Amino acid sequence: MTEILGAMGLGSTLASLMFLWAVAGKYFPFNLEDLIRRRFVKFTNRFYPYIHVSFPEFTGERLKRSEAYSAIESYLMSTSTSKARNLRAELGKDSSNLVFSMGYSDEVTDDFDGGRVRVWWSSTKSESKTPTFSIRPAPQEHRFFKLTFHHRHRDTVMERYLKHVLESGKAALIKNQQRRLYTNNPNRDYDYRMLNWSHVIFEHPASFDTLAMHPDKKREIIEDLKAFKAGKEYYARIGKPWKRGYLLYGPPGTGKSTMVAAMANYMDYDIYDLELTAVENNSTLRKLLIETTGKSIIVIEDIDCSLDLSGNRKKKEEKTEEEKQKESLLGKPKEEASKVTLSGLLNFIDGLWSACGGERIIVFTTNYVEKLDPALIRRGRMDKHIELSYCTLEGFKVFAKNYLGIENHTLFEKIQRLLGEVQITPADVAESLMIKTSSRGVVEDANACLEDLIRALEKAKEDATIRALEKAKEDAIASKEEVVDGPNVEGQQSGEFCKDKKASD
Numbered sequence: 350m351t352e353i354l355g356a357m358g359l360g361s362t363l364a365s366l367m368f369l370w371a372v373a374g375k376y377f378p379f380n381l382e383d384l385i386r387r388r389f390v391k392f393t394n395r396f397y398p399y400i401h402v403s404f405p406e407f408t409g410e411r412l413k414r415s416e417a418y419s420a421i422e423s424y425l426m427s428t429s430t431s432k433a434r435n436l437r438a439e440l441g442k443d444s445s446n447l448v449f450s451m452g453y454s455d456e457v458t459d460d461f462d463g464g465r466v467r468v469w470w471s472s473t474k475s476e477s478k479t480p481t482f483s484i485r486p487a488p489q490e491h492r493f494f495k496l497t498f499h500h501r502h503r504d505t506v507m508e509r510y511l512k513h514v515l516e517s518g519k520a521a522l523i524k525n526q527q528r529r530l531y532t533n534n535p536n537r538d539y540d541y542r543m544l545n546w547s548h549v550i551f552e553h554p555a556s557f558d559t560l561a562m563h564p565d566k567k568r569e570i571i572e573d574l575k576a577f578k579a580g581k582e583y584y585a586r587i588g589k590p591w592k593r594g595y596l597l598y599g600p601p602g603t604g605k606s607t608m609v610a611a612m613a614n615y616m617d618y619d620i621y622d623l624e625l626t627a628v629e630n631n632s633t634l635r636k637l638l639i640e641t642t643g644k645s646i647i648v649i650e651d652i653d654c655s656l657d658l659s660g661n662r663k664k665k666e667e668k669t670e671e672e673k674q675k676e677s678l679l680g681k682p683k684e685e686a687s688k689v690t691l692s693g694l695l696n697f698i699d700g701l702w703s704a705c706g707g708e709r710i711i712v713f714t715t716n717y718v719e720k721l722d723p724a725l726i727r728r729g730r731m732d733k734h735i736e737l738s739y740c741t742l743e744g745f746k747v748f749a750k751n752y753l754g755i756e757n758h759t760l761f762e763k764i765q766r767l768l769g770e771v772q773i774t775p776a777d778v779a780e781s782l783m784i785k786t787s788s789r790g791v792v793e794d795a796n797a798c799l800e801d802l803i804r805a806l807e808k809a810k811e812d813a814t815i816r817a818l819e820k821a822k823e824d825a826i827a828s829k830e831e832v833v834d835g836p837n838v839e840g841q842q843s844g845e846f847c848k849d850k851k852a853s854d
């Protein structure tokens with residue numbers, strides 16, 4: 350490389366000369382000009398025969414991390430461990446090993462084609478200077494990889510070497526990278542760091558095997574996911590972005606969130622858990638979308654609690670006079686209402702920007718499907734609607750097999766009858782079937798767990814009967830009052846539920 354550095358100063362002088370030649374070339378006949386230029390390039394190449402290629406970390410005005418950069422980073426991990434002297438270390442897959450990558454301002458060599466082609470990789474970061482009175486309070490980092498090689502290897506590098514680097518890098522990326530669970534940061538202030546998502550390692554153990562639901566329904570979902578994964582060409586052929594929407598709906602505790610985890614594990618995808626109430630406005634929402642990577646599931650939980658049917662955000666609770674006074678003294682409240690609109694969300698799902706990246710699944714979960722705007726869940730946006738409901742015999746059998754290791758038992762018949770009479774959530778069944786230690790220190794066996802479940806089912810049946818009686822009584826009173834006072838105002842209950850649910854989260 351000293352050879353390269355030495356030639357650098359000469360290189361700039363030659364570039365100036367080249368410029369003069371180019372200007373002079375204007376006054377020569379075309380063929381002569383061309384000839385001179387070719388001779389000149391040949392001449393300069395003798396003194397500085399190296400070519401540089403830069404691979405910046407971000408593409409499109411820093412909107413998105415470059416896939417090429419990630420692939421090169423991953424490729425260099427294997428090379429740099431043995432050659433670089435300035436290394437960075439991170440935990441690898443399953444947190445069991447350390448993965449090393451090249452540190453900044455370091456350089457490694459790589460040989461290709463049986464050692465016939467030698468290239469140099471360096472990792473650099475630069476800080477762009479921000480004006481003193483900029484609204485951006487901190488400088489931004491620009492990181493990039495630089496590839497240097499001799500011009501005689503140009504074709505080999507461009508046609509074969511880079512292809513090899515990108516392919517090996519992508520494969521290593523999939524092999525080494527732990528899957529991630531992302532959540533959006535509530536960025537109320539101008540975000541100069543550009544990163545709107547934080548992540549932890551995704552470690553949820555749910556799978557379709559542990560999911561309690563009818564086997565046919567399960568198979569149907571798995572087939573759908575499989576077809577999606579293999580559908581790159583198909584989507585391109587029919588002219589649709591490579592993405593799919595799933596709407597999971599049903600009462601609390603029926604396995605919606607568990608299914609999202611099972612889907613991510615089955616597909617080997619990352620999860621982006623989008624908290625809509627923390628998104629400032631539609632443009633931030635778009636930015637979040639652009640920052641998601643392919644092979645991912647973007648999930649919005651309890652969508653009915655995040656967005657009003659009319660497209661306006663839920664009204665904030667009325668503030669007390671004291672709170673208003675405090676706010677006027679302290680200035681603008683920190684927790685400002687989000688301005689994401691229904692149309693912003695619709696664009697997020699299938700607007701032009703939604704096609705960036707490809708291979709993405711969008712999942713909405715809700716307890717109240719009937720409260721959602723039809724535009725939000727129409728096919729094309731939410732392609733597949735999946736109902737998760739109360740526990741059935743098939744669901745119970747999955748639990749019995751997974752939790753207790755049994756496929757048959759004399760108590761199954763009684764449980765089947767009770768499941769037909771009463772609505773119990775899979776979450777409640779799972780709780781009864783968990784092996785527990787009794788107060789006398791005895792570990793429960795399968796029999797005890799099943800009896801536990803029967804007691805829970807009988808109790809649920811009793812409660813349901815009491816509730817039905819109370820409801821009948823209330824209805825009778827209400828209908829009497831209606832005759833005297835006119836109709837009551839309805840529609841509070843589910844709103845209250847959303848409020849409670851968010852608070853409990």
Ligand SMILES: Nc1ncnc2c1ncn2[C@@H]1O[C@H](COP(=O)(O)OP(=O)(O)OP(=O)(O)O)[C@@H](O)[C@H]1O
Pocket residue numbers: 559560561562599600601602603604605606607608715716775776777779
């Ligand atoms: N179908 C199911 N299969 C396996 N486990 C389930 C199922 N449904 C619920 N569970 C168990 O019950 C617990 C709660 O389930 P989960 O959080 O997935 O419910 P949910 O439908 O997302 O509820 P909510 O509407 O309140 O968000 C989980 O820990 C899971 O183990």
Ligand SMILES: [Mg+2]
Pocket residue numbers: 605606607650714
């Ligand atoms: Mg949930």
